[in-house]
Amino acid sequence: MAATAASTMSAAAAVTRRINAALRVDATSGDVAAGADGQNGRRSPVAKRVNDGGGGKDDVWVAVDEKDVCGARGGDGAARPPLFRTYKVKGSILHPYRFLILLRLIAIVAFFAWRVRHKNRDGAWLWTMSMVGDVWFGFSWVLNQLPKLSPIKRVPDLAALADRHSGDLPGVDVFVTTVDPVDEPILYTVNTILSILAADYPVDRYACYLSDDGGTLVHYEAMVEVAKFAELWVPFCRKHCVEPRSPENYFAMKTQAYKGGVPGELMSDHRRVRREYEEFKVRIDSLSSTIRQRSDVYNAKHAGENATWMADGTHWPGTWFEPADNHQRGKHAGIVQVLLNHPSCKPRLGLAASAENPVDFSGVDVRLPMLVYISREKRPGYNHQKKAGAMNVMLRVSALLSNAPFVINFDGDHYVNYSQAFRAPIQIKAMDIANKFGSSTSFVGTMLDGANQERSITPLAVLDESVAGDLAALTACAYEDGTSWGRDVGWVYNIATEDVVTGFRMHQQGWRSVYASVEPAAFRGTAPINLTERLYQILRWSGGSLEMFFSHSNALLAGRRLHPLQRVAYLNMSTYPIVTVFIFFYNLFPVMWLISEQYYIQRPFGEYLLYLVAVIAMIHVIGMFEVKWAGITLLDWCRNEQFYMIGSTGVYPTAVLYMALKLVTGKGIYFRLTSKQTTASSGDKFADLYTVRWVPLLIPTIVIMVVNVAAVGVAVGKAAAWGPLTEPGWLAVLGMVFNVWILVLLYPFALGVMGQWGKRPAVLFVAMAMAVAAVAAMYVAFGAPYQAELSGVAASLGKAAAASLTGPSG
Numbered sequence: 158m159a160a161t162a163a164s165t166m167s168a169a170a171a172v173t174r175r176i177n178a179a180l181r182v183d184a185t186s187g188d189v190a191a192g193a194d195g196q197n198g199r200r201s202p203v204a205k206r207v208n209d210g211g212g213g214k215d216d217v218w219v220a221v222d223e224k225d226v227c228g229a230r231g232g233d234g235a236a237r238p239p240l241f242r243t244y245k246v247k248g249s250i251l252h253p254y255r256f257l258i259l260l261r262l263i264a265i266v267a268f269f270a271w272r273v274r275h276k277n278r279d280g281a282w283l284w285t286m287s288m289v290g291d292v293w294f295g296f297s298w299v300l301n302q303l304p305k306l307s308p309i310k311r312v313p314d315l316a317a318l319a320d321r322h323s324g325d326l327p328g329v330d331v332f333v334t335t336v337d338p339v340d341e342p343i344l345y346t347v348n349t350i351l352s353i354l355a356a357d358y359p360v361d362r363y364a365c366y367l368s369d370d371g372g373t374l375v376h377y378e379a380m381v382e383v384a385k386f387a388e389l390w391v392p393f394c395r396k397h398c399v400e401p402r403s404p405e406n407y408f409a410m411k412t413q414a415y416k417g418g419v420p421g422e423l424m425s426d427h428r429r430v431r432r433e434y435e436e437f438k439v440r441i442d443s444l445s446s447t448i449r450q451r452s453d454v455y456n457a458k459h460a461g462e463n464a465t466w467m468a469d470g471t472h473w474p475g476t477w478f479e480p481a482d483n484h485q486r487g488k489h490a491g492i493v494q495v496l497l498n499h500p501s502c503k504p505r506l507g508l509a510a511s512a513e514n515p516v517d518f519s520g521v522d523v524r525l526p527m528l529v530y531i532s533r534e535k536r537p538g539y540n541h542q543k544k545a546g547a548m549n550v551m552l553r554v555s556a557l558l559s560n561a562p563f564v565i566n567f568d569g570d571h572y573v574n575y576s577q578a579f580r581a582p583i584q585i586k587a588m589d590i591a592n593k594f595g596s597s598t599s600f601v602g603t604m605l606d607g608a609n610q611e612r613s614i615t616p617l618a619v620l621d622e623s624v625a626g627d628l629a630a631l632t633a634c635a636y637e638d639g640t641s642w643g644r645d646v647g648w649v650y651n652i653a654t655e656d657v658v659t660g661f662r663m664h665q666q667g668w669r670s671v672y673a674s675v676e677p678a679a680f681r682g683t684a685p686i687n688l689t690e691r692l693y694q695i696l697r698w699s700g701g702s703l704e705m706f707f708s709h710s711n712a713l714l715a716g717r718r719l720h721p722l723q724r725v726a727y728l729n730m731s732t733y734p735i736v737t738v739f740i741f742f743y744n745l746f747p748v749m750w751l752i753s754e755q756y757y758i759q760r761p762f763g764e765y766l767l768y769l770v771a772v773i774a775m776i777h778v779i780g781m782f783e784v785k786w787a788g789i790t791l792l793d794w795c796r797n798e799q800f801y802m803i804g805s806t807g808v809y810p811t812a813v814l815y816m817a818l819k820l821v822t823g824k825g826i827y828f829r830l831t832s833k834q835t836t837a838s839s840g841d842k843f844a845d846l847y848t849v850r851w852v853p854l855l856i857p858t859i860v861i862m863v864v865n866v867a868a869v870g871v872a873v874g875k876a877a878a879w880g881p882l883t884e885p886g887w888l889a890v891l892g893m894v895f896n897v898w899i900l901v902l903l904y905p906f907a908l909g910v911m912g913q914w915g916k917r918p919a920v921l922f923v924a925m926a927m928a929v930a931a932v933a934a935m936y937v938a939f940g941a942p943y944q945a946e947l948s949g950v951a952a953s954l955g956k957a958a959a960a961s962l963t964g965p966s967g
């Protein structure tokens with residue numbers, strides 16, 4: 158059942174992170190695009206586009222009839238389309254899927270019963286260990302499978318909301334975090350901010366905050382540049398309804414259907430804006446050297462100084478290029494700068510085309526939303542709590558400046574991919590209100606307005622002295638001393654995955670979450686393509702998950718407000734790495750077989766094999782069903798399987814080891830920031846893929862690869878020594894299938910550690926073939942005669958094959 162479990166969990170892993178995503182409080186990951194054809198009677202142009210965009214999936218999803226749920230009647234008595242629709246997987250797919258799950262459950266139980274009845278006498282310890290592993294495999298599979306029994310998604314009709322509640326959309330505070338202009342390339346962050354500033358949401362109802370944990374002047378001045386460039390970019394987006402509104406991604410796109418109102422002007426406007434964007438990028442790129450040069454000039458005038466200077470000729474309060482006291486990483490003052498103040502409530506139209514303004518904005522609202530730069534104070538001796546600490550500072554500062562009832566969070570490398578995305582969660586909230594209080598449009602409107610009234614503070618026109626003092630206090634490290642921040646208030650501290658735990662706390666308190674999907678995908682982000690970087694990232698995630706299990710945020714300890722299936726999902730989320738310890742040892746099992754041929758995991762072998770094949774086949778068929786509605790391709794799924802095997806041979810067992818050490822020694826895990834690139838300016842966007850950084854984390858997987866290549870070699874040797882048609886011969890070949898399977902799963906890893914050579918996979922195949930041939934030859938020359946002599950040909954070969962079959966099957 159080892160093999161079963163491996164694949165059980167491969168499917169599990171794919172979904173684990175997805176579960177995580179669905180449970181996140183921040184909207185950044187809470188959305189996966191999988192459009193469905195809304196069968197609403199009425200379709201506005203936007204709705205139509207949305208539906209067409211996601212077309213072709215209605216062979217999987219059917220709308221749930223919600224008449225009585227959402228009361229499709231407006232206050233005026235006229236029938237209205239619902240604000241969003243709920244879809245479930247249609248019966249002809251769902252029923253066989255559930256039936257298979259039941260069947261597999263029965264098969265597993267039968268398998269356990271059979272194994273218990275056929276206890277191994279020799280090698281009892283091996284048998285016992287593998288039983289423990291199998292029980293855990295089965296249990297974790299159930300944890301993973303249960304929450305997926307009834308897939309549901311909700312698709313908001315954004316146009317319906319625009320029609321009914323556009324006047325009373327509530328306030329939203331948008332938080333962006335960044336740390337380092339190099340590790341997290343500043344170009345990403347700049348695009349994140351621009352995509353937010355250009356979002357299709359009432360400009361006077363949202364504000365954008367950037368938290369810069371590096372406290373660098375480069376980031377601050379980049380935001381000054383962004384505020385300037387936004388005056389062109391945002392009205393351009395509005396005028397031509399472009400998507401997506403992150404310029405880098407927009408300009409990288411091929412042609413698309415025009416959605417704006419003045420197609421005739423697109424060409425020239427596009428050309429103009431593109432040129433401006435290129436110049437803007439050059440300025441962003443050279444910020445670092447511009448600031449250095451400026452600082453050199455000022456420092457020359459002030460003998461003995463080595464400061465970093467702002468454009469206005471004053472010292473930058475944050476970190477300096479040349480670290481100095483109070484101006485270095487981890488030790489500098491707090492900074493809050495409002496770069497764009499809150500706009501007026503009335504639209505302000507732009508200027509007609511002229512010599513200075515080549516782009517005609519005469520019919521376009523040119524207001525921009527509020528933009529604030531924050532760098533919290535840093536002092537030695539404080540645990541700054543990474544992103545969670547930054548988020549909590551933003552919560553406080555925004556409470557003073559805009560105090561919106563809703564927040565959305567982006568990492569510095571995420572962006573808004575669909576400009577209407579901010580409306581979707583609001584829409585679902587509106588629906589929620591309608592379900593509770595009835596669906597009179599104007600009444601729901603006042604309720605949403607009510608939510609907005611929580612904005613008790615009128616936006617500040619100017620930041621006077623007293624506000625500046627308050628802001629300084631709110632960004633100070635000492636502010637949270639002796640308070641509940643990080644425990645019962647705000648983002649949760651002392652955990653590597655603050656997002657998951659914060660979401661968990663909210664669910665625990667009775668907050669409900671909804672899985673909404675829009676087409677095109679609402680938000681997008683980047684993932685590291687460098688192998689080492691990616692492994693460290695999933696090490697942080699899996700380590701954080703285990704920490705969660707061994708903290709008071711354990712799902713078993715949550716109160717009754719947590720939905721039972723949510724509890725199961727969180728249990729799965731916080732225990733998923735454990736199973737890989739068993740997978741790891743199963744993968745190493747061929748070692749036994751190389752040393753000696755005396756080991757069995759289970760007898761009688763034929764039946765054991767039959768059970769294995771059955772449960773493995775079933776898990777894959779179940780996975781195929783999930784692929785159907787997950788909106789991923791078969792290739793995506795295969796890649797997921799591969800990456801899961803890579804993670805479970807090195808990273809996840811390491812996370813378990815770390816956790817065990819932490820429990821014993823009380824020392825936590827140091828988790829580092831995911832570096833987004835190593836080759837900052839090398840033009841080749843795949844350069845990172847071919848950079849190997851040797852770290853101990855790579856070793857376990859390499860060992861497993863070597864062991865399995867050797868096992869293949871021995872199997873080939875056996876087949877050659879005894880002839881492939883003899884019983885020992887074909888058993889050896891059969892056993893090899895499992896080793897090859899492991900190697901296929903680890904193939905991307907092998908390419909990854911080859912670095913530049915990875916561009917030529919043929920090299921890998923040749924090297925593998927040579928290694929296999931060498932081991933086979935060695936076996937024929939030394940191994941076969943020795944073993945034949947030692948234990949008698951027939952007996953030994955039967956067992957050897959058994960070991961090779963069970964060994965790698967994890």
Ligand SMILES: O=c1ccn([C@@H]2O[C@H](COP(=O)(O)OP(=O)(O)O[C@H]3O[C@H](CO)[C@@H](O)[C@H](O)[C@H]3O)[C@@H](O)[C@H]2O)c(=O)[nH]1
Nearest residue numbers: 334335336370543544547568569653654655656694830831
């Ligand atoms: O001291 C710090 C460290 C990190 N960050 C920010 O936190 C975000 C996430 O950090 P990153 O290293 O990029 O982690 P990822 O694994 O890519 O991020 C995922 O996983 C994290 C931990 O679960 C979540 O916080 C993120 O939202 C989620 O996107 C980035 O915007 C960072 O700028 C800070 O603001 N301050």
Ligand SMILES: [Mn+2]
Nearest residue numbers: 568570683831
């Ligand atoms: Mn990230």
